[in-house]
Amino acid sequence: MKPSTLLCPAFVLVALAACQPQSGNSVPDRPTLEETEQAPAPRIWDKGAMVAAADPRAVEAGLKILREGGTAIDAAIAVHTVLGLVEPQSSGIGGGAFMVYYDHEDDALTVFDGRETAPQAADENLFVIDGEVLDYVTAWQSGRSAGVPGMIALYKAAHEAEGQAEWGSLFQPAIDLAREGFEVSPRLAGLLANERLRDAVRLDEDENASAYFFPEGEPLTVGTVRDNPAYADLLQSVAASGPSAFYEGDNAQAIIDVLGQEPLPGAMTLDDLSSYSVKLRPAVCGDHETMRICSAPPPSSGAVTQNMIWGLYERITEGSSPGYSDEKLAAWVDAQRLAYADRDHYVADADFVQVPTSDLIDPRYLDARVADVFAPDGNPQAGDPGEVLGRGSIIGMWGRDLTDETPGTTHISIIDKQGNAVSMTATVESAFGNSRMVNGYLLNNELTDFSRQPTINSLPVANAPAGGKRPRSSMSPTMVFDQDGDLFMVTGSPGGNSIVAYVSKTIVGVLDWGLSAQEAINLPNVIARGPSVGVEIDVERGQDWADMLSAAGYPVEERTGENSGLHVIIVRGNGLEGGADPRREGVALALD
Numbered sequence: 001m002k003p004s005t006l007l008c009p010a011f012v013l014v015a016l017a018a019c020q021p022q023s024g025n026s027v028p029d030r031p032t033l034e035e036t037e038q039a040p041a042p043r044i045w046d047k048g049a050m051v052a053a054a055d056p057r058a059v060e061a062g063l064k065i066l067r068e069g070g071t072a073i074d075a076a077i078a079v080h081t082v083l084g085l086v087e088p089q090s091s092g093i094g095g096g097a098f099m100v101y102y103d104h105e106d107d108a109l110t111v112f113d114g115r116e117t118a119p120q121a122a123d124e125n126l127f128v129i130d131g132e133v134l135d136y137v138t139a140w141q142s143g144r145s146a147g148v149p150g151m152i153a154l155y156k157a158a159h160e161a162e163g164q165a166e167w168g169s170l171f172q173p174a175i176d177l178a179r180e181g182f183e184v185s186p187r188l189a190g191l192l193a194n195e196r197l198r199d200a201v202r203l204d205e206d207e208n209a210s211a212y213f214f215p216e217g218e219p220l221t222v223g224t225v226r227d228n229p230a231y232a233d234l235l236q237s238v239a240a241s242g243p244s245a246f247y248e249g250d251n252a253q254a255i256i257d258v259l260g261q262e263p264l265p266g267a268m269t270l271d272d273l274s275s276y277s278v279k280l281r282p283a284v285c286g287d288h289e290t291m292r293i294c295s296a297p298p299p300s301s302g303a304v305t306q307n308m309i310w311g312l313y314e315r316i317t318e319g320s321s322p323g324y325s326d327e328k329l330a331a332w333v334d335a336q337r338l339a340y341a342d343r344d345h346y347v348a349d350a351d352f353v354q355v356p357t358s359d360l361i362d363p364r365y366l367d368a369r370v371a372d373v374f375a376p377d378g379n380p381q382a383g384d385p386g387e388v389l390g391r392g393s394i395i396g397m398w399g400r401d402l403t404d405e406t407p408g409t410t411h412i413s414i415i416d417k418q419g420n421a422v423s424m425t426a427t428v429e430s431a432f433g434n435s436r437m438v439n440g441y442l443l444n445n446e447l448t449d450f451s452r453q454p455t456i457n458s459l460p461v462a463n464a465p466a467g468g469k470r471p472r473s474s475m476s477p478t479m480v481f482d483q484d485g486d487l488f489m490v491t492g493s494p495g496g497n498s499i500v501a502y503v504s505k506t507i508v509g510v511l512d513w514g515l516s517a518q519e520a521i522n523l524p525n526v527i528a529r530g531p532s533v534g535v536e537i538d539v540e541r542g543q544d545w546a547d548m549l550s551a552a553g554y555p556v557e558e559r560t561g562e563n564s565g566l567h568v569i570i571v572r573g574n575g576l577e578g579g580a581d582p583r584r585e586g587v588a589l590a591l592d
């Protein structure tokens with residue numbers, strides 16, 4: 001593997017000391033131009049461009065921007081504003097995202113952390129009333145669950161860093177579609193028609209959401225043309241005046257008003273909104289025998305889990321030849337169990353608590369951790385990277401976080417004509433966020449990604465709520481680089497805490513089992529968090545895998561209706577290969 005060439009690009013605002021690969025290897029700084037004898041040859045990109053996302057209309061908006069010379073970041077903004085319209089159950093401008101951006105010419109990675117943030121007035125008892133921890137649904141369907149949205153601020157920070165297209169033009173596809181009206185998709189209509197979901201989601205209880213999704217009391221049906229002038233107007237203002245149109249003035253007041261309503265009014269203030277800032281963070285990468293995996297650092301679980309799972313899998317299967325085998329499937333399950341246990345224990349907002357990010361993916365820790373692989377019917381426990389690496393035990397600092405997460409997220413993968421790439425997972429957390437609608441978009445319930453229970457067995461939970469803190473996320477927008485350090489794969493998915501397993505499936509499926517992007521996406525989902533192993537049985541090979549793992553002694557939980565939404569782009573010798581998850585409605589399309 002060639003030594004790291006990943007650097008903090010000039011626009012990274014965080015302390016440069018943090019701009020080190022976190023794999024434990026020391027990486028020399030790249031010489032400046034003045035230090036080299038001559039400028040390096042420009043890096044050539046001749047593989048084309050592609051957009052993969054959850055709706056063809058959003059993909060087309062992204063392709064249009066790329067066709068006109070926009071960058072992957074420009075395209076991501078256009079794609080996402082259209083998704084906020086046509087896939088409102090999953091994400092939108094009332095939510096947040098993590099975006100990993102790869103600059104091909106500079107060979108540099110940056111993470112834009114647009115995660116929703118707890119209001120300053122929040123504390124560890126955000127979801128505790130009179131000593132009782134609120135159940136998930138009560139917490140979700142309350143004014144307290146919404147974090148300050150990060151999406152529009154992320155668009156701006158990313159565009160200022162690497163946008164080429166004119167800011168206002170990026171909103172035009174969504175504005176046009178919102179004014180003309182869009183055809184309601186089968187997935188959106190299906191969710192709205194689902195009575196059980198309707199009872200849980202309670203869109204009917206919000207005046208705006210009810211009128212929008214249930215005109216005359218009936219759910220929107222497939223093919224109905226739904227316009228959204230309020231969303232078009234707001235985007236038009238953002239296009240003209242920038243993020244202040246969202247974070248200040250009428251829109252900000254409307255957010256505060258709707259969150260101030262019963263049940264359980266939230267404590268968000270105008271000041272919380274106007275002071276929101278995107279955090280630009282260095283990507284965290286792990287070096288492995290045949291590749292480098294880079295993803296978002298905490299509060300995202302992406303970098304920790306994807307590197308841990310692959311690193312452990314590689315160690316368990318050492319000496320085997322490439323390709324699928326039943327033993328390797330079991331090895332992947334074992335690797336997941338250990339990584340999930342560590343993630344559940346340690347990952348949280350590292351600006352608030354100590355997260356041993358680099359230690360968890362340190363090869364010396366992985367060498368030791370692989371010995372913890374346990375019997376199929378055992379119960380996973382967190383490891384102790386502090387002890388293994390001689391820094392002193394840290395396992396007793398925290399109680400284990402058992403936060404659950406439910407549907408409502410989307411993933412976008414893009415490579416532009418210059419070879420720059422975006423991997424962005426965006427969310428409103430649950431289906432339709434917290435169901436309160438403002439100016440044609442839904443607010444998020446991201447704060448339920450905190451541990452609602454702030455202490456477990458008298459120990460604080462790392463991921464407990466606090467004012468200004470960002471909740472832990474399973475979102476894992478990821479890029480894989482090959483042995484020459486060249487971009488090989490852009491991947492990511494929605495799916496709550498199963499995201500970790502979904503994304504890992506594409507890495508293992510493509511890199512070790514030799515599959516195409518689409519074949520890897522189509523594989524049954526296998527999720528090994530906690531003692532049981534969830535296996536998706538209503539897809540090809542699913543029942544076989546469930547039976548095989550069951551026969552090997554794993555407590556298999558047979559699952560149907562998995563919620564992945566993987567969108568993957570692979571860089572092959574002869575061009576780009578894409579894949580889109582058939583479990584959702586997306587496509588991967590190359591620029592012609």
Ligand code: DON
Binds near residue numbers: 410427494
């Ligand atoms: O950030 C997270 O981990 C969750 N809010 C993601 C939720 C999700 O993916 C639901 N997906 N379908």
